[in-house]
Amino acid sequence: MEVDEDVRALVEDTTLPRRLKEDVYEEVAARGDLSLEAVDEVVQAVESQYLDTRVDPLDPVGTVSAQSIGEPGTQMSVPAEERVIVRRNGETDVTEIGGLVDGLAAVRETRSVDGHEVVTAPENMEVLSLRADERVAWKPLDEVSRHEAPPELLRFELESGRDVRATKSHSFVTRRDNEVVPVPGEELTGGDWLPVVRSFDGNGPGTVNLREYLDSDDYWFTSTLTDGGVAADSPAGKDQTRNKREALAAGELDEGAVYPVQGTVGLPEEFPLDGTTGFFLGAFLSEGNATDDYVSISNVDADFQHCVRSVAERFGLSVSEYDNESGFGTGHGLRVNGTVLADFVRTVCYADGEKAVPGFAFGAPRTFVRALLAGYFSGNGTVADRAVRASSTSRRLLEGIALLLGRFDIYGRFGSGDGSTTLRIPSKYVPAFAERIGLVGDRGDRLDAAASEIDPNGPDATDQIPNVGDALETVAAAADMPSRQVHSAHERQRIGRNRLSEIVANTAESTADEPAALADLERAVESDVVWERIESVETVTPDHEYVYDFSVGGLETFTTAQGVVTHNTMNTFHYAGVAEIDVTQGLPRLIELVDARKEPDTPTMSIRLDEAYATDREKAHEVVWQIESTKILQLGDVSTNVADMLVQIDLNEETLRERWPTADSLDEVVEDIATTIESSLGVDVSTPARTVVQFGPEEPSYRDLLQLVEELRDIVFKGIEDVSRVVIRKEETERGEEFELYTEGSALGDVLGIEGVDASRTTCNDIHEIYRNLGIEAAREAIIDEMYLTLEEQGLDEVNIRHLMLVADIMTNRGTIQSIGRHGISGNKESVLARAAFEVTVNHLLDAAIHGEVDDLNGVTENVIVGKPIKLGTGDVNLRMNAGGSGSAD
């Protein structure tokens, strides 16, 4: 590839593999007009990306290895009949998740992960997903999965009447501290908040292909005549096909149309989704009826009828009109004749026997959706009490309508009674409804009248934003607003959206620099979801064998047909197996203690922190760096140059800053490191670059050089030498939840003096160290504690502590720690026979004989050996006999 020499030098200088370098050259050549700086930037970025993604041998990679270390939360899914909204190739649909996933699993490759069957989702499949910035967007579906249903599911009912069912560990998202965070379902209770979509976009196609909805046995399509399709496509046979081709050519039949067999009245194959058709479908959903041959809609309103008629005109269909007398008065019915239309309507507007919003409507163009909603509410809606209501026996229909309202940022609630459900648009949204959708006829007038009376910026009980954390108070303070205005909202941790919007606007105006909290609040106001409280949580049993899940990128959320946002998995890094500190337990540990071994096998410390450090993660990290021994390889790359006899250390600036947080300047730290090397290795160290340290042996000798490198690896630059690893855990103490440090390696003396360490609550498991630092009494206590802990861990915690106290007392009685064995207590006994009976018999006897030692026979062992009663109990007293004298005892 021909590129500039400078560019080539720049790229060749990097550590990228040949293939990537060639790619860079190609790109640069293709773009042509990049400046050298731009190329430099690009190359740097590419290199850093490459290095980031490179994996070292033995590194765990990806989620598979995380799962093999520990088990992730299992069973997080929704039941089969839960309906979800998805979009494929731009066309939306509301479908049962079970059917969808089962269908995919049947044809695509599945893999089994931890009891879940996982299938990669087909391309172009999207779901409505809530992002971390509280906006709702269509996101690509990565994977779908299913697994056997657990015996119990949770069913959440929200205050709006919506409900959602899921497994206990299935996670949802909620609002905490002004942020959207995942939370497992089983942790949610009444009063917690869940998000419901109130606004989303759809960029679906403006037409829908009837071929998908009509049975090809009963219909035929003119497009099949002209696209060279086989005659077998026509259900009527070859002759018919030829006739029809002629008719098409003669202009009697339309191109791109659908005709029923035996019929001449048809519809365009690409059925348009616009204002007219939308209204028609909406009207049908509200009070329509369809048979094989016609669609009938009855309504007394003249405007309404006009809209219905215009559909018929549009497609050249005939309309029959009639009046009907019924119990409610005179009704006027319109019948639009046409088999194709009737069949189409019957197919798309029904699901499982009840009326429902057609799946493609959710993503259809706005004019269509608006018209559909207008048609529906014009037929079925009532305007009363500053709200708009619609009732139906089909709950599914109303759920679809509620979701459609989301296309116009309007939100609705459900109520039920008498076997029917009611959808209610609260007053806050009525003006928006009137403006964006509007109704025809009388209802329209009433709607406009009602809308004009309502103040859309009034208080709203239905649209509250919960858990804003401290943001309200911060913002109020910054805007010099009296805090009482936000006080009650802050206490209750919820505030109406309108009110919050006002506060945000005021603050933005009055303060010059905006506090970060303001941005968070703005985001809350602009969000595409309404937060609803959970009314009730109950356990239910699943109806189907399997439960299902979607895996979506980003915040991992997807939406049910009722608009409730649910979350996929909780992605936690699995530390299991990595953070365990191994301590000797059981009998070996008891032996260590009783033998008063100088160096325990697994020395460890448990360090508690002072006030400020115990709750602040950053400060806790500072203490960790001061304790954990830092060796050279953690600070940078070490290069050995045998040609120039030099060792060069390239220090990583970021790491240095992280581990020396209190240093004034980087140079100070580098100099510190250089000095350390100088003093411990005895060589002269130079600093050729800001973060490069270099040194070599005095005489150019390979042996010296390599020896220096070896010694370099052991030098400790920061922290305590004996402490090899520190782990932070959160522990429940009397002071609440605080950070506690556990170390591998013990250096109590050095640690007690470190700032941030609470010396009164820090301990280690090395009794000699405790003796050296804290004295003999502390050592006695430590012996008792350690022994008790060891026994407790084995489940033997009912041992009376006095036994251990006895042992500890004996070990520490002389003011130093003595072991029980022959080097300690047993070996220091005065009695020769006792020592000889214990261990190394002959030596003791021999020495005693040589030195002429005397055994006073005071103890138990020696008396047992010679056969005398011991000096306890009966033998505690010596009897004396009085010589002479008599006398009886009186």
Added chain:
Amino acid sequence: MEFCDDCGSMMKTEGDHWVCGSCGAQKGRNEEKEQAQAVTTQGQEETEIVDTSEVDAAETTPTTSAECPECGNDRAHYEMKQIRAADESETRFFTCTECGQKWREDDH
């Protein structure tokens, strides 16, 4: 590393050429060859603070089917440690997922 062409002993660098220690012969240096051959680099070890304060043991410890003696639940977290003699296998420590009851099992 370069070896003397005349006497075969190891050469040392002096300034910008190689010099043989025993016979004094000199040879030019080749920067590129040296970069590739003479320099060995050991990369920085990535270490970060092991902070398990956010990790919930209940999520990460593995579970298996084991019947709890307290509540009868069929799943328990397990951990294995070789506590008894070296010729014995590990002791299994169970923690019930429902009621938190702990018990242990050895191979008899």
